[in-house]
Amino acid sequence: MDKDLTSRDFTKELTFSAKRSSGAGGQNVNKVNSKVELRFSVQDSTILTNREKELLRSRLAAKLTHKGELIIEAETERSQLRNKEQAVKRFYNMLEWGLRPVKKRVPTKPSKASKKRRLDAKKKHSEKKSRRKNDF
Numbered sequence: 293m294d295k296d297l298t299s300r301d302f303t304k305e306l307t308f309s310a311k312r313s314s315g316a317g318g319q320n321v322n323k324v325n326s327k328v329e330l331r332f333s334v335q336d337s338t339i340l341t342n343r344e345k346e347l348l349r350s351r352l353a354a355k356l357t358h359k360g361e362l363i364i365e366a367e368t369e370r371s372q373l374r375n376k377e378q379a380v381k382r383f384y385n386m387l388e389w390g391l392r393p394v395k396k397r398v399p400t401k402p403s404k405a406s407k408k409r410r411l412d413a414k415k416k417h418s419e420k421k422s423r424r425k426n427d428f
Contacts, residue, residue, distance in 0.1 A: 300339050302383070306332055306380070308328060308331075311325055311329060313326050326369070326371060328378075328379050329364070330363070330365075330383055331362070332383065333362075334362060335349075336360075344391055348362075348390045362386070364383055364386070365379070
């Protein structure tokens with residue numbers, strides 16, 4: 293994880309709520325609120341710079357609500373605490389992915405050997421097809 297992100301304390305800007313988990317699970321699921329929902333408002337954040345907010349809004353557009361909130365749910369564990377830890381871990385991973393700089397593509401040219409292989413393969417294929425023809 294990026295040192296810069298983990299050194300910032302986002303806990304004041306994260307909102308947690310607990311709900312009952314879905315699916316099968318017996319008595320525990322029916323009585324315990326173990327599902328954790330983490331909410332983070334990108335546009336209201338005081339920790340992120342304007343450039344970082346813009347990056348996150350564009351890269352995480354599909355995961356943000358119309359209000360600009362990032363919602364992460366965790367319900368795989370039986371414990372609310374472990375689900376909360378998992379949600380926070382996913383939050384940091386998502387931030388890291390959203391703020392990662394995009395590598396600029398360096399255009400390359402095919403080598404002489406690859407050109408020759410391609411042309412040889414085309415020639416071989418052409419000969420194979422020409423042998424199939426019925427010459428009357």
